[in-house]
Every structure is written in C-alpha cells, then in structure tokens.
Amino acid sequence: MKTMTKGISQSTQDYLKNIYELTEQGASASTNDLATRLGIAPASVTGMVQKLASATPPLVDYRKHQGATLTKEGQRAALEIIRHHRLLETWLVQTLGFSWDEVHEEACRLEHVISEDFETRMAAALGHPTRDPHGELIPGADLQMPDDDSTPLSSLRPPQDATIIRVNAIDPALLRHLDELGLIPGADLSISAHSPFDGNISIKVDDREFVVGPAISNNIFVEIGG
Amino acid sequence: MKTMTKGISQSTQDYLKNIYELTEQGASASTNDLATRLGIAPASVTGMVQKLASATPPLVDYRKHQGATLTKEGQRAALEIIRHHRLLETWLVQTLGFSWDEVHEEACRLEHVISEDFETRMAAALGHPTRDPHGELIPGADLQMPDDDSTPLSSLRPPQDATIIRVNAIDPALLRHLDELGLIPGADLSISAHSPFDGNISIKVDDREFVVGPAISNNIFVEIGG
DNA sequence: AATAATATTTAGGTATGCCTAAATATTCTA
DNA sequence: TAGAATATTTAGGCATACCTAAATATTATT
Secondary structure, three states: OOOOOOOOOHHHHHHHHHHHHHHOOOOOEOHHHHHHHHOOOHHHHHHHHHHHHOOOOOOEEEOOOOOEEEOHHHHHHHHHHHHHHHHHHHHHHHHHOOOOOOHHHHHHHHOOOOOHHHHHHHHHHOOOOOEOOOOOEOOOOOOOOOOOOOEEHHHOOOOOEEEEEEEOOOOHHHHHHHHHHOOOOOOEEEEEEEOOOOOOEEEEEOOEEEEEOHHHHOOEEEEEOO | OOOOOOOOOHHHHHHHHHHHHHHOOOOOEOHHHHHHHHOOOHHHHHHHHHHHHOOOOOOEEEOOOOOEEEOHHHHHHHHHHHHHHHHHHHHHHHHHOOOOOOHHHHHHHHOOOOOHHHHHHHHHHOOOOOEOOOOOEOOOOOOOOOOOOOEEHHHOOOOOEEEEEEEOOOOHHHHHHHHHHOOOOOOEEEEEEEOOOOOOEEEEEOOEEEEEOHHHHOOEEEEEOO
C-alpha cells in the first residue's frame, strides 16, 4: 500500500528527473524552466528546491537566483527514475502494443511505483536494452548513463547520409507526425538541400522527400553515414 | 505526471477497495476493521469515511458507530480498482515470472496508476481471464463481479473429493507454505479425516497427506467433486 | 441494570506540496 | 547606467490525509 519511493516522494522524484534533463547539456536548471516542465507555479518550485537542497543528504545544489543542479545523491535518484521510465516505455511498446506516442504519460505514472524487482525482471525480459522506443539511452542497472555519440540532424548538410538514432520529443501529435514521415529510430535518410537562413533541410526517407525545420531537426539525432 | 485517479485519490481508492472486501459477506465495514486493514489509526478512518460520505456523489453510506457500506458510485470505483489489481497480479505472474506470493504488494501500487487503455490491453493480452493467480474473480470490463459458487475447504468431510478454486490469502509466507503443500488453484484433493473439536481436516494432495487447521481451510475454496 | 471493556468519534495538530500576491533581484535595452 | 522587463523569492494560505489524546457511545459481563 506504500508508494515505493524509498523515502523519496513522487514529487521529489519528478523534480530530480526534470533537473537531470535540464542540466544534461551543462547549465543549471532555472526555477522558471522547472516550473514550466512540472506544470506548477515558479514560487512553488523555489520552495521545493530549497527543501531538496537542505534535505539530508542534500539532493540538489542551489543558491538563490542561480538555479539548481543535482548532487551525487540526487543524480542517483534521478537516474533510477529515468531507468524506470525508459524501461517501462520499452516494455509497454513491446509487450502491450502501445505506440511510441502513447507511452510517455503512462510511464510517468508507473515509474514511481515499480519495485526494484520489477525493474530487474523487466530489463531481463527485454534483453537489457540500451535504448527506449524513442532511442533515448537507458541507464544501466549500475545507474551509469551510457554515452551518446549522435549528432543533431540539423547539423547535416547535403549530400550527407545518416541513420536516425534518437528522437527527443514527448508531444504525441508530433510523434505521430514523425512516425508518418518515417522519421523514427533506425530510419536511413539522406540530405538533399539546406536553406541557410531558416535552417530548413530537405531530407529523403523511404523514397519520400520533404523539408523539416529546425524545431524538428534539432530534436532528431543521427549517426552519420547510412 | 498526474496520478490517474479520475478525481478519486489513491487514498480514497484504498478505502473503497477495503470497504468492498469487508462488506462482501454482508455486514458493514467497521471503523476498526478498516483501520487495521489500511494500517492507519481508527480516528483517521472516521474522518475519512465521513468525507467519503459527504462527497458529491457520496461514495459510502455511513452513520455514526454503524460502519460504512458502498454506494453505487463507491462500488463502481472499488470494482474498477479490484479489476486493476487482479489483472495486474495475473499479468505479473504470466509475463514477468513473479510468483503468487510476490504480486500483491506490487499490484497494490500499480492498481492506482494504470490507464483504462493499459487495463484494456492487459486484459486482451491475457485472454480476458476471469480469475487471478489466487483464483480470485476478476470483475469484467463492465465492472460486474462474476458469481463464485465455490465452497470453503473447511466444510468438506471424508471421503469427499474436490478441486481448489480459490485461495484467499495475502501473507507471502503463508502463500509460499501453501505452494509447498500443493494447495494451489487447480489442485485436486481428497478428504481423509476430520476432527470435530479443533476443525482440523486431513487431506491428500499429489499423494501427500497432511492436516490443515481451520485458519487455512477457511480460506481455501473448492469445487466439490474431483 | 450498573459497570467494565471495547469501539468510535471529536478536537486539535502535523507534514507535504501546492497556490496567489507582493517584494526583490537580475538582466536587458536604450 | 537608469529604467524596464523578466525571473525569482518571500509571505501567507489551503487541501489532503495522516496523527495523538481525550471524550463519548456501544457492547459485554456480572
């Protein structure tokens, strides 16, 4: 009947996960960005981040007006949740036939309540996958995040070829759109044109050719060479 | 990021589920029994039950010192959770190899967070089962609880034969014990003796013979005739 | 039927995690 | 570099769901 949070509340887990994701590319996580991602008021984030910073052990480093970063402890907890989330997405797609645009929300709810035993069994049943259905890396049982050497699609220029590795998107409508275009992990593509001013690129996938803007191409990551 | 409770909190769901189970055999659910099952103080139960009774729509009928029963609405919600719980137990056993003593706790946490979509897919993948790994009946998608025509093992007398249909137990240690004895749903048994004063019966299962007391035999339900 | 034992309720309090409004700090712009 | 715009924090509140201690009601005993 408990909530299986190993003493870390569900709300805290959400904070840590989002701080992890916001700080992945270097900077610290701002109050506002966190508030937006969590769907709560900035003032509430300030209070909560202060609490996380003065917990024992502290889960985040925080100085007023400077945003938050994760401590070692906080990072451990974040990676645990991210591992849960990504294994669950994989699991839902592979065993229950969910599509990749449907699993995010479900995994967000389940990630907080599954046991370590569940996690272990799921990983084994899936053959210890290293990427989820969006191509996102799954931290290992040791909570190490593997390296990702992929490149943003937006950085390619004609006539480069590439294979899609990872699609960084949550919005179901966008994911369905990308699915229709064939822009999914594993897809091979080639760049046929690039517009320098608007950043649009023309790509060919499955013999279909179309143009994508930076809003999309910045969030698709590829391995160069088809 | 929400908790998928259709406006009914997780705590409320636990109350309703437990009231359902306590009132299944007729009487109303007392404050104390609920407190014991939920692991909280009786005073807290009083407060919560009062709240459930004055919700709109009311989820329980309640009069001071008289215990609580479910309203139609409350029963609907309870059956929804029980359906989740029992499908999940079945799912965990069949797809992740959990044993029947390990699934209760896990299902108690998951039951509150899965979507209707998840429920539907799980039911379909399992072939719309009507009983969970303990033999407990699973309410249908229409939230009708099927009839159970089984008989308590404790009511049998030599030389009756029977097949185990349902084992009403949660305690993992007890469930492992029963598993070792072969007292699991589907097992055929025959009654070889009955002690009138202590209620013990001797039963033979898988060519092994042993004695079980009423604490066990009252919670094993059978279909008479092997 | 009075008293004892048990069950339940009331009263007052706590922690969590959110809110709004107002104050303050930082960053941008001219 | 002053003022405007933006971001953040403080202060004061609220709902949920739990707690303990004390009061009261019900049930059992003699």
